[in-house]
Amino acid sequence: MARSSACRPLPVVSVMAALALAGCEPAAPPAAKTAQKAAHGHDHDHDHADHDHPETLAAGVAQLAEAAAAVEKHLASGATDEADEVVHGVGHIIEDIQGLLPKENLTAEAKAAAAKALDEVFECFDKLDTALHAPAGKGEPPAEVHAGLKSRIDTAIKSLKDAL
Numbered sequence: 799m800a801r802s803s804a805c806r807p808l809p810v811v812s813v814m815a816a817l818a819l820a821g822c823e824p825a826a827p828p829a830a831k832t833a834q835k836a837a838h839g840h841d842h843d844h845d846h847a848d849h850d851h852p853e854t855l856a857a858g859v860a861q862l863a864e865a866a867a868a869v870e871k872h873l874a875s876g877a878t879d880e881a882d883e884v885v886h887g888v889g890h891i892i893e894d895i896q897g898l899l900p901k902e903n904l905t906a907e908a909k910a911a912a913a914k915a916l917d918e919v920f921e922c923f924d925k926l927d928t929a930l931h932a933p934a935g936k937g938e939p940p941a942e943v944h945a946g947l948k949s950r951i952d953t954a955i956k957s958l959k960d961a962l
Contacts, residue, residue, distance in 0.1 A: 851894050855902045855912075858895040859958045862919065865891060866951050869926070873941040881940065882930045888923045892916055895958075908961040915957035922947040922954070 852858035865888050872881035895916060899909055929943035937943075 852891075852898065855895065855898045855904075856962055858891060858898055859955070859962065862888065862891050862895065862958065863955050866919075866955060869923075870944065870948065873944050876941075878930060878940055882927075885923055885927050885930060888919070892920050904961060912958055912961040915954040915961070918950060918954040918957075922951050 850861075852861055865884050868884045869881050869888075872878070872884065896913075899912055902909075904912070925947060926940060926943055929937055929940040938946075
C-alpha cells in the first residue's frame with residue numbers, strides 16, 4: 799500500500815510528539831513529572847508559551863535556521879544545557895512547520911521535499927538529543943555529534959528554503 803508524504807512511521811511520530819509536547823502539557827502531578835524525567839533523563843521545566851508560533855512557512859523556516867545556528871553556537875562554547883533547551887524547541891518548530899505546510903500554496907513536489915527535509919532535520923536533532931543525554935563518558939560528545947550532522951542539517955534547511 800502506498801503511503802502519502804503526510805504519513806510518518808509510528809516511531810518518528812512518537813518521538814517527535816514526545817520532544818515537541820514535553821513542555822506543552824499543563825503542569826503534571828509530581829509523580830508524572832518524576833516518571834517523565836526518568837523516561838527521558840531530565841525534566842522539561844518550560845511551558846508552551848516559551849516559544850513563538852510562526853504564522854507562515856517562511857517564518858517557521860527562519861525560526862528553524864535560527865535554532866540550528868544557536869545550537870551550533872552553544873555547543874561550540876560548551877554550553878550544553880543551553881543547546882539542549884534549543885534542541886527541544888526544534889521539536890516544537892518542526893511541529894509548527896508541519897502544520898503550516900498544508901496551508902501554503904506549494905506544489906505537491908515542493909510539499910514532499912519540505913516534508914522530507916523536516917524528517918531529516920528531526921532525525922539529526924534526535925541524534926543530537928540522544929548525545930546530549932548520554933551518560934557521562936558514553937558515546938560521542940554532543941559537539942562531535944553535531945559536527946557530523948551539520949552538513950545534513952544545513953542541506954535540509956536549504957531544501958526547506960528552496961521549497962518556499
